Amino acid sequence: MLEVNGLSKEFGGVIAVNDLSFRVVERQIKSIIGPNGAGKTTLFNLLTGxxxxxxxxxxxxxxNICGLKPHxxxxxxxxxxxxxxxxFDNMSILENVMLGRHCRTGCGxxxxxxxxxxxxxxxxxIREEALRQIETVGLDADPDASPASLPFGKRRLVExxxxxxxSPKLLLLDEPVSGLNIRETEQVAELIRRLRSSGITVMLVEHDMSVVMEISDDVLVMDYGTKIAEGKPRDVQRNEEVIARYLGQSRSNAESTKP
Amino acid sequence: MDALAITLQYVFTGVAIGSIYAMVGLGFNIIYNCTGIINFAQGEFVMLGGMFMVTLTTVWKLPVGIAFPIAVLLVVLVGIGFERIAIHPLKNPSVLVLIMITIAGSILIKGLAMFAWGKEARYLPHFSGETPINIMGATILPQTLWVLASLLTVVVGLAYFFNRTLIGKAMRACAHNPDAARLVGISVKQMVTLSFGLSSGIGAIAGVVITPIILMDYQRGAMLALKGFGAAILGGLGSAPGAVLAGLLIGILESLGAGYISSHYKDAIALIVLLGVLFVRPGGLLGSADVQRLKKF
Amino acid sequence: MKHYISLAFFIVVVMGLPMIVRNPYYVGTLVFVGIYSLITISLSLLLGYAGQISLGHAAFYGIGAYTSGLLATRCHLSPWIGLVCAAVVAGVLAYSIGRPVLKLRGHYLAMATLGFGEIVYIFLNSTVELTGGPSGFGQIPRFAVGAFSFKNDTRFYYLVWVTVIILLVLVLNVINSRIGRALRSIHGSETAANTMGVNTASYKMQVFVFSAAVSSIAGAYYAHYVTFVSPATFDANTSILLVTMVIIGGMSNVWGAILGALLLGTLPEYLRTFGDYDILIYGAIMLIIMMFAPEGLAGIAAAVKRKFEGTLVPRAAA
Incomplete structure (x- = not known):
C-alpha cells in the first residue's frame, strides 16, 4: 500500500531523513520508534506532502506522491x-470533524x-458522518461546544x-498517546486496533514502548534519519543494535511503568 | 549643467531623503528584533520630531543645539508612553491585534499633531544656512550634510550600543532567545519598552534634520513609514546595515525616477520596489532568505 | 434556522427604516452605511473567516467607482454594464496580484496590501487626462431602469440595501457550509487544513477575488450615487476604516460587519461638533476596542451571553 524508496530530506545541510526505504502493507499497524530527533515527524511530513x-x-x-500538494x-x-x-479552536467540535469530510464532498x-x-x-x-466518527472515537462532549476548553485527551480524540x-485508507498518528493517562492510553490503543479491523492501515510514531509492542504488527527503528532495524516487535526488542542505541536507555523507564 | 552633473544632483537629493528612509528602517528593525512587531506608527515619530523642533525653535526661540535633543527626548517619551499604555498590558495578542493597535496609535498621534500644529505644512529654517556647496557641477545643501551626519551618528551609536554596552547586549539577547534571556535575569518587558524608546528616538532625529528640506505636516508620517518599511524589507528585515544601504538605494532610485520619468510616480517607485521585494525575495537583498522567520506570523 | 429568524427581522427593519427616517440627509447616511456594508461583509469573509488581512481594499472600492464612472461618462455605457465591468476589472486585478500577495502572512501581507492600495491611489491622482487627477470628475449618470431613475435618496437606499440583503443571504449560506468551514480552517491552522484536504491557496484566492469584486461593486454604487469621484475617497485611511469596521463589529461574524459599518459610518454624524478632530476620537475608539475587546462587539455580546447563561444554569440545576 505504501512503499518508500531511498527517501532523503535535508534542511540546509542537516540530514533529517537519510536514504530510508520501507513498506507498509494493507491492514497493518506499523510503528516508527527511535530517539528524539531521529526524523520520525519529518518522515510523516514528507509522506503527507x-x-x-x-x-x-x-x-x-x-x-508516486512525491511533490504532490498535501490536499x-x-x-x-x-x-x-x-x-x-x-x-481549530475557531470552530465547534462537530464542525472540526465535519471539516474532515471536505475532501470527500464536492459542492461548489x-x-x-x-x-x-x-x-x-x-x-x-456530512453532519451524519461526522457524528458517527465522534461516536467511533468515543468522545463524550457536546458536539456544538468549542474544543478550546476540552482536556488534552479529548482534544486528541477530536483530532x-x-x-x-x-475516510482514510492510511492513517498516520504522531505520538497518539503522549500526554494521556493510563486509561486514555488503553482507550486509544483499543481504538487503533478497532480501526485496523475495519480496514484502515495505521502508521504511528510513538515513544510509549508498551503500546508499541502490544499493538504493532511491524516496528521500524530510526536513528539519525536512517533505519537501524525493522521487523516484528519481538524481533526488534531482541535486536542488539536497537537495545544498544535506543531501547537500552529507556528500558528502565519502560519497566518502571509496568506493574 | 551637463548630464553627469544633473544625475549627480539627483543622487544628492536622493541620498538626503534616503538617509531618512534608512533611519526609519532602522527603527522598524529595532522593534521588530526585540518583539516581532512591525510598528505602523514608526512614521509618526519622524513627523513628531520635526514638529517639536519647529515649535521649540520658532516659538520658544531655542537654539538648534538645545532644541534638537529636547525634541528627540519628547518623542522618546511619546514612544515609551505609547508602548506602556497600548502594548505593555496585552497578554498574548494576535498579529492582527498588534497591527491594528499600532495603526490606531498612528491615527491618534496624527490626530493630536493636527490638533497641536494644524493642517498646514510647517517650515523650519536650515541649520547652517542655505548656501549650496558646489561638488562636480552639482550642488549640495548644508542641511543634507546634517542629514548624513545624523545617519552616521545613529549608525555608529547603535553599533556601539548593541556591541559594547550591557543593555545593548541584553537587548540582542532577548531578540535572539527571549526565554533564555529571561532565565539569565533580563527583563524582556523592559527591553521591549526600551526598544520603543530607542526607535522613536531615531525616528525623531530623522524628523528633526529632514524638516528644513521637505517641510513637515501632520500627514507626512504614513508615507515615510511605508518607504522606511521598504528599506527594512529590501535590506532584509532585522538587518541594520541592510536597512541603511536599502534606504539610501530607495532614496536615490526615487529621486532619479522623479527626475527622469515623472515626479507624479515618485512615491510609486519606492512602493513598487517594496512589493517586488516582498514577492520575489522576502528575505531581502542582504538578509538570508529566512523563510522560517516569515512563518512565525 | 436561527439565521433565518435574524435575517427576517433584519429585512423588516431595513425595509421599514425609510418610512421612519424621513430626513433625506439621514437616508443618505444610511445609503453610505449600505455601501460600506457590502465591503465589510465581503472583507469579513477574507479577514475574519480566512484570516487574511488586507489594508488595500479601498483600492478595489476606488477601481469600481472609477471604472463604472468612466465607462458611463466617457463611453456612455449604461451604469449597469459599468457595474459588471467594475466587478470584472477588480476581480482580474485581484487575481493577478493575489498569487504573490497571498503567499505572505501577517505583517508582510498587511504592508504589501497597504503598498498596493497606495500605488492605485497614486495612479488615480497622476493620470490627470483620464481621471481628472486629484480633483476627480463629476456628472456621472445615475442608475435607471427604463424611465425609472434611482435619483432620490430613498430609491437608492432600497437599491443598495436589497443588494446588501442578497449578499448577506449568499454569504450566510456559504459560511455555514463545507466552504465556510474550509475558510475558517485556514484561519485556525493552514498546515492542518492542508492535510485535511483543503486546498488553502485556492480558497484564499477565491475569497480575495470575491471580496475585491464586491468592493468594486460598492464603488460603482458610490460613483452613481454621489455622481462625483475623486481619489481622496479611496486612500489608505479608507482601507483602514473598512478593516476597523470589520474588527469593531467582531471579525468572524457577518452581522458584526454590518454593525461595524453602521457604527463607524454614522460616527462622523455624532462627531460633527468636533469638526476636524473626529480623527482623534476615531483613533481612540479603535485603540480601546483593540486593547480591551479584540473580538469586537459581537465578541462582547457572546461573552455577556455566556456569563448570563453561566449564572442561570446552576440556579436552574439547584
Whole structure:
C-alpha cells in the first residue's frame, strides 16, 4: 500500500531523513520508534506532502506522491494527526470533524451559496458522518461546544475523529498517546486496533514502548534519519543494535511503568 | 549643467531623503528584533520630531543645539508612553491585534499633531544656512550634510550600543532567545519598552534634520513609514546595515525616477520596489532568505 | 434556522427604516452605511473567516467607482454594464496580484496590501487626462431602469440595501457550509487544513477575488450615487476604516460587519461638533476596542451571553 524508496530530506545541510526505504502493507499497524530527533515527524511530513523530499520516492496505492500538494495526498486517502494536536479552536467540535469530510464532498460555491438541494443534502450527510466518527472515537462532549476548553485527551480524540472523517485508507498518528493517562492510553490503543479491523492501515510514531509492542504488527527503528532495524516487535526488542542505541536507555523507564 | 552633473544632483537629493528612509528602517528593525512587531506608527515619530523642533525653535526661540535633543527626548517619551499604555498590558495578542493597535496609535498621534500644529505644512529654517556647496557641477545643501551626519551618528551609536554596552547586549539577547534571556535575569518587558524608546528616538532625529528640506505636516508620517518599511524589507528585515544601504538605494532610485520619468510616480517607485521585494525575495537583498522567520506570523 | 429568524427581522427593519427616517440627509447616511456594508461583509469573509488581512481594499472600492464612472461618462455605457465591468476589472486585478500577495502572512501581507492600495491611489491622482487627477470628475449618470431613475435618496437606499440583503443571504449560506468551514480552517491552522484536504491557496484566492469584486461593486454604487469621484475617497485611511469596521463589529461574524459599518459610518454624524478632530476620537475608539475587546462587539455580546447563561444554569440545576 505504501512503499518508500531511498527517501532523503535535508534542511540546509542537516540530514533529517537519510536514504530510508520501507513498506507498509494493507491492514497493518506499523510503528516508527527511535530517539528524539531521529526524523520520525519529518518522515510523516514528507509522506503527507507538508515538506518536499530531497531525494527518493514515495509510492502510495501505486501512485508516486512525491511533490504532490498535501490536499491532493489527503484526497488519495492519507490522513494524519499531529504531535501537539492541531485542531481549530475557531470552530465547534462537530464542525472540526465535519471539516474532515471536505475532501470527500464536492459542492461548489454556487451550490452552497444558493442552497441548492444537492448542497443541503450533502451537508446533512456530512453532519451524519461526522457524528458517527465522534461516536467511533468515543468522545463524550457536546458536539456544538468549542474544543478550546476540552482536556488534552479529548482534544486528541477530536483530532482522531477529524482524521477518520476523511475516510482514510492510511492513517498516520504522531505520538497518539503522549500526554494521556493510563486509561486514555488503553482507550486509544483499543481504538487503533478497532480501526485496523475495519480496514484502515495505521502508521504511528510513538515513544510509549508498551503500546508499541502490544499493538504493532511491524516496528521500524530510526536513528539519525536512517533505519537501524525493522521487523516484528519481538524481533526488534531482541535486536542488539536497537537495545544498544535506543531501547537500552529507556528500558528502565519502560519497566518502571509496568506493574 | 551637463548630464553627469544633473544625475549627480539627483543622487544628492536622493541620498538626503534616503538617509531618512534608512533611519526609519532602522527603527522598524529595532522593534521588530526585540518583539516581532512591525510598528505602523514608526512614521509618526519622524513627523513628531520635526514638529517639536519647529515649535521649540520658532516659538520658544531655542537654539538648534538645545532644541534638537529636547525634541528627540519628547518623542522618546511619546514612544515609551505609547508602548506602556497600548502594548505593555496585552497578554498574548494576535498579529492582527498588534497591527491594528499600532495603526490606531498612528491615527491618534496624527490626530493630536493636527490638533497641536494644524493642517498646514510647517517650515523650519536650515541649520547652517542655505548656501549650496558646489561638488562636480552639482550642488549640495548644508542641511543634507546634517542629514548624513545624523545617519552616521545613529549608525555608529547603535553599533556601539548593541556591541559594547550591557543593555545593548541584553537587548540582542532577548531578540535572539527571549526565554533564555529571561532565565539569565533580563527583563524582556523592559527591553521591549526600551526598544520603543530607542526607535522613536531615531525616528525623531530623522524628523528633526529632514524638516528644513521637505517641510513637515501632520500627514507626512504614513508615507515615510511605508518607504522606511521598504528599506527594512529590501535590506532584509532585522538587518541594520541592510536597512541603511536599502534606504539610501530607495532614496536615490526615487529621486532619479522623479527626475527622469515623472515626479507624479515618485512615491510609486519606492512602493513598487517594496512589493517586488516582498514577492520575489522576502528575505531581502542582504538578509538570508529566512523563510522560517516569515512563518512565525 | 436561527439565521433565518435574524435575517427576517433584519429585512423588516431595513425595509421599514425609510418610512421612519424621513430626513433625506439621514437616508443618505444610511445609503453610505449600505455601501460600506457590502465591503465589510465581503472583507469579513477574507479577514475574519480566512484570516487574511488586507489594508488595500479601498483600492478595489476606488477601481469600481472609477471604472463604472468612466465607462458611463466617457463611453456612455449604461451604469449597469459599468457595474459588471467594475466587478470584472477588480476581480482580474485581484487575481493577478493575489498569487504573490497571498503567499505572505501577517505583517508582510498587511504592508504589501497597504503598498498596493497606495500605488492605485497614486495612479488615480497622476493620470490627470483620464481621471481628472486629484480633483476627480463629476456628472456621472445615475442608475435607471427604463424611465425609472434611482435619483432620490430613498430609491437608492432600497437599491443598495436589497443588494446588501442578497449578499448577506449568499454569504450566510456559504459560511455555514463545507466552504465556510474550509475558510475558517485556514484561519485556525493552514498546515492542518492542508492535510485535511483543503486546498488553502485556492480558497484564499477565491475569497480575495470575491471580496475585491464586491468592493468594486460598492464603488460603482458610490460613483452613481454621489455622481462625483475623486481619489481622496479611496486612500489608505479608507482601507483602514473598512478593516476597523470589520474588527469593531467582531471579525468572524457577518452581522458584526454590518454593525461595524453602521457604527463607524454614522460616527462622523455624532462627531460633527468636533469638526476636524473626529480623527482623534476615531483613533481612540479603535485603540480601546483593540486593547480591551479584540473580538469586537459581537465578541462582547457572546461573552455577556455566556456569563448570563453561566449564572442561570446552576440556579436552574439547584
Amino acid at each position: 507538508l515538506a518536499p523530499c530531497t531525494r527518493g520516492n514515495i509510492t502510495f496505492l501505486g501512485k 491532493v495526498i489527503a484526497e488519495l486517502g492519507m490522513s494524519r494527526s499531529f504531535q501537539n494536536v492541531e485542531i 460555491v454556487l451550490n452552497v451559496a444558493l442552497r441548492r438541494k444537492r448542497a443541503v443534502e450533502e451537508e446533512r450527510k 482522531f475523529a477529524r482524521a477518520l472523517a476523511t
